[in-house]
Amino acid sequence: MNLTLQPTVLRWARERAGLSADLLAAKVKTRPDRVIAWEQTGELRFKQAEDLARVTHTPFGFLFLPQPPEDQLGIPDFRTLHDGPVERPSPDLLETVQLMQRRQGWMRDYLIEEGAASLEFVGSVTLNDAPEEIAAHMRRTFGLYDGWAQQQGTWSDALQQFRQRIEAAGILIVINGVVGNNTHRALSVREFRGFALSDGYAPLVFVNGADAKAAQMFTMAHEVAHLWIGRGGVSNLERLEAGEAPDERLCNAAAAEFLVPSAALSACWDEAQRADEPYQFLARRFKVSPIVAARRALDLGFVRRIDYLAFYRDYEADERRTQGARAPGGHFWNTQAVRIGERFGAAVARATKEGRLLYRDAYRLTGLRGDTFEKFAESVGVRLR
Numbered sequence: 001m002n003l004t005l006q007p008t009v010l011r012w013a014r015e016r017a018g019l020s021a022d023l024l025a026a027k028v029k030t031r032p033d034r035v036i037a038w039e040q041t042g043e044l045r046f047k048q049a050e051d052l053a054r055v056t057h058t059p060f061g062f063l064f065l066p067q068p069p070e071d072q073l074g075i076p077d078f079r080t081l082h083d084g085p086v087e088r089p090s091p092d093l094l095e096t097v098q099l100m101q102r103r104q105g106w107m108r109d110y111l112i113e114e115g116a117a118s119l120e121f122v123g124s125v126t127l128n129d130a131p132e133e134i135a136a137h138m139r140r141t142f143g144l145y146d147g148w149a150q151q152q153g154t155w156s157d158a159l160q161q162f163r164q165r166i167e168a169a170g171i172l173i174v175i176n177g178v179v180g181n182n183t184h185r186a187l188s189v190r191e192f193r194g195f196a197l198s199d200g201y202a203p204l205v206f207v208n209g210a211d212a213k214a215a216q217m218f219t220m221a222h223e224v225a226h227l228w229i230g231r232g233g234v235s236n237l238e239r240l241e242a243g244e245a246p247d248e249r250l251c252n253a254a255a256a257e258f259l260v261p262s263a264a265l266s267a268c269w270d271e272a273q274r275a276d277e278p279y280q281f282l283a284r285r286f287k288v289s290p291i292v293a294a295r296r297a298l299d300l301g302f303v304r305r306i307d308y309l310a311f312y313r314d315y316e317a318d319e320r321r322t323q324g325a326r327a328p329g330g331h332f333w334n335t336q337a338v339r340i341g342e343r344f345g346a347a348v349a350r351a352t353k354e355g356r357l358l359y360r361d362a363y364r365l366t367g368l369r370g371d372t373f374e375k376f377a378e379s380v381g382v383r384l385r
Contacts, residue, residue, distance in 0.1 A: 001046040005063055010052065011039045012068035017056035017091055027055040057091035057185075073097055076233035078248045079192055092179050092187055097234070099180060100197060100206055103344060103365055107172060107202040110347055118200035119170050123230025127246050131253035134228050138221075138258050141169055146261065149287035158287035159217045166224060167343050172202055175216065176339040177209030181367040186210055194219040195234035196226035203227045209338075212319045214289035215240060221255035228254070239312050240295045253299075260286050260296040269302055279311065291315050340366055342380050349377035353384050 014024050014035070021039075025032040028051040038044045044052070053060040062069060073089050075097060089097075121141050125134050139145055142165040152158040166173045179185040189211045197204040205223040207216050218240050226232050231247055242248035260282070268285060275281035282293035291312050298308040337345065348365055351357035363369045368376050374384050 003042075003044055003046055003049055005042045005044070005049065006066060007039050007042040009063055009065055009068050010042060010044075013052060013056045013058045013063065014039070016058070016071065016088065019056065024052075024055065028052060057095070073234060074101065075195065075197065076231065076247070078233045078243055078245050079236045087191065090188065090191055092185055093191055093234070095179050096176075096187065096206070097195065100174065100195075100204055104172065104197050104199060104202045104204045106365060107344055107347060108199055110351060111201045116201060119203065121169075122198060122200050122203050122227050125228045127229065127250055129250075131250060131257045132262075134225060134250075134254040135257035135261070137228065138224065138254070142166065146264075149259075150285065152287045155217070155283060155287045155289050156213065159213070159220075162217060162220060163338075166205065166220070167341065170203070171224065171227065172204040172341050172344050173207075173220075174204070174339065174341050175207045175209045175220075177211075181339065191236065192234050193237045194223045196223040196232035198227055198230050198232040203232075212316050214291050214315065214319055217259065217288060218255055218292050218295070221258050222251050225251035225254040225258075239309060240291065256296050256299055259288050259292060262296075262300055265296055265300060269297070269300075336368070336376050337380060340368075340376070345376060346380040346382055349380060349382035349384065352377070353382060 014021070017024075019027070021035045022032045025035045028035075028048065030048070038048070038052075049063055050060065052058070053063055071089055071094060073094065077089070079087070121137065124137065139148075142162075144162070144165055148161075149155075149158045152161055163173055163175070177187055179187065187208050187210045189208055192208060193211055193215070194205065194207045196206075205220065205227070207219050207223065209216070211219065215237075219235075219237055222235065222237060222242075223232075226247065229247060229250065233247065235242070235248060237252075240252075242252035264286070265282070268282070272278040272281045272285075277290075279290040279293045279297070282288075282297070283290040286293065288296075294303065294308050294311050294315075297303045298305060345366060348357065348362050352359060352362045359373075363373060366373060366376065377384050
């Protein structure tokens with residue numbers, strides 16, 4: 001069956017997926033000149049249209065539109081790249097935001113039905129509030145007072161503790177490096193590092209798990225700060241630096257103060273300078289990664305930006321090499337708990353067990369099916385049968 005579609009829509013589908021004509025041709029097993037012909041005439045076979053939709057992650061019906069649709073994230077877009085224009089969101093980012101919005105919407109309804117109270121900290125500050133005040137409020141809410149991180153063995157332990165306290169405070173926290181559970185669709189760190197969805201009942205923070213672990217704690221703190229001002233959005237935080245938007249600058253400052261208080265860093269800076277590796281010294285002291293320590297030293301004017309950027313580049317490269325050398329895997333259920341969120345996953349499992357949620361809807365919300373969903377439910381403390 002032959003189709004005649006709008007050439008501009010076919011080109012939009014390819015470009016939206018970030019594919020060249022050659023790469024798309026390879027994925028759909030045809031010649032590049034045929035892809036070019038599609039985009040000139042709009043003529044292709046039904047099976048070719050199906051393949052095009054599949055490899056570009058485009059809803060099949062979109063290919064029949066009279067003109068390309070305008071992709072909308074639905075949340076503020078704070079992404080910047082070297083002060084250039086914001087790039088069109090990829091299908092991976094769009095689908096991730098939409099999935100998190102569905103989860104948030106379901107959780108909000110569930111909590112209201114359960115009689116839960118709204119969370120007072122969401123939207124509790126303004127852009128005129130001082131970062132130090134916001135950071136102090138965050139510490140009180142999470143029960144993480146001055147010196148909390150020093151009690152942890154490593155900064156990785158501190159990251160885990162922080163994630164758990166965020167969830168305990170009523171925030172849905174997701175750390176995932178792929179679209180849903182599709183390991184063939186890795187999220188791009190270049191495109192975004194995280195985002196926040198503000199809501200009085202079910203606020204949500206998403207951290208791009210494809211990012212270096214050394215940067216994830218800062219992203220987490222930054223996105224959490226967005227909930228305090230009551231306005232979410234997507235950020236890329238390249239080199240842990242915010243763009244020019246007032247929201248981003250305030251959230252960055254609050255996150256930095258939360259993780260490494262300025263007074264405490266100033267008090268120990270001279271000692272750190274005497275150490276062989278000052279940033280490693282600070283990382284051990286504050287239980288943050290060395291690049292977060294270096295970023296904070298830059299904030300306070302203790303180091304030059306050129307030196308910070310050089311350190312960040314070298315450290316990130318070293319960490320990525322180390323991660324690449326590690327054996328893949330890890331405990332499957334622990335991974336799912338982080339990807340889905342223990343609190344959200346347990347709520348979905350309980351609602352399913354009580355007959356308030358159909359299995360098919362539970363599968364759609366979690367991305368897990370059959371025995372895998374049932375075993376996941378057990379891992380978060382809910383036995384379905």
